[in-house]
Amino acid sequence: MAAMTRLFRSSSSSSALCFIQRSLSTAAATEFKSQSGPPRIDPKDRNVQWVFLGCPGVGKGTYASRLSALLGVPHIATGDLVREELSSSGSMSKQLADIVNQGKLVSDEIIINLLSKRLEVGEEKGESGFILDGFPRTVRQAEILNDVTDIDLVVNLKLPENVLLEKCLGRRICSQCGKNFNVASINVKGENGNRDISMAPLLPPSQCVSKLITRSDDTETIVKERLRIYNEKSQPVEDFYRAQGKLLEFDLPGGIPESWPKLLEALNLDENEDKLSATA
Ligand SMILES: Nc1ncnc2c1ncn2[C@@H]1O[C@H](COP(=O)(O)OP(=O)(O)O)[C@@H](O)[C@H]1O
DSSP, X not given: OTGGGOOOOOOOOHHHHHHHHXXXXXXXXXXXXXXXXXXXXXXXXXXXXXXXXXXXXXXXXXXXXXHXXXXXXXXXXHHHHHHHHHHSOOTTHHHHHHHHTTTOOOOHHHHHHHHHHHHHHHHHTTOOOEEEESOOOSHHHHHXXXXXXXXXXXXXXXXXXXXXXXXXXXXXXXXXXXXXXEOOOEEEOOOXXXXXEEEOOBOOOHHHHTTEEOOTTOSHHHHHHHHHHIIIIIHHHHHXXXXXXXXXXXXXXXXXXXXXXXXXXXXXXXXXXXXGGOOO
């Protein structure tokens, strides 16, 4: 853990990003084989390459985007890439809508294609490092990622399932500014040794109130299906990274005010420090 958070160097690793992007493209077309493997870059010489895992509604997007701002690396959420594709008039959008609205996973090929395109755009802008949110979600995706680059740290965010459901049902997005809010006021009594969890709603400012929308896959039936699929397909990804010693388990103690400082502490980061001086 200590070594993993001592990586905040501003040196460019755009060639590394380009390599990942090209390798992911190859993987989308064929089963990627890495007999010799790509050249690995010492983590000290590049920005962080982190992954956020966790069930639907746990808050991966919230905490990954806060950390990306703090560390100066892009937050890349494959769910956002899917939604962008859905709202475009691209040929894939109808096919994707059917899958997403059933709470199912998009194929590994499609998701890797979307991700490699996103990395290519980032590479052109000179981005380096990343916090991935929502990828990898299957062991095959994790293996492909493992073949093309080194992941430094995998943060596994956790909340009890009844809290996750309430959070998903309360989630709202401003259709104009794109920010996420939550209208649910959560007070769940811990059972079977679990802790009590309280979360205040995260209400929108007045200019967003009339523009709030709910994700089409945030209905009770679809959320339950997404949770079932997470347990079936994505929990093995936790095991994959646990076996590599890269998994940091983090039980969220409540909403953002309680959880954010504790997460920074677990990551050995200080919000007030310059990112270059953050130490592990
Ligand atoms: N890595 C992935 N592999 C397959 N499908 C994905 C992946 N990432 C996102 N999706 C698709 O996009 C949908 C929304 O993803 P996301 O916003 O990450 O949702 P969640 O709130 O369930 O974590 C998923 O239900 C799935 O259909």
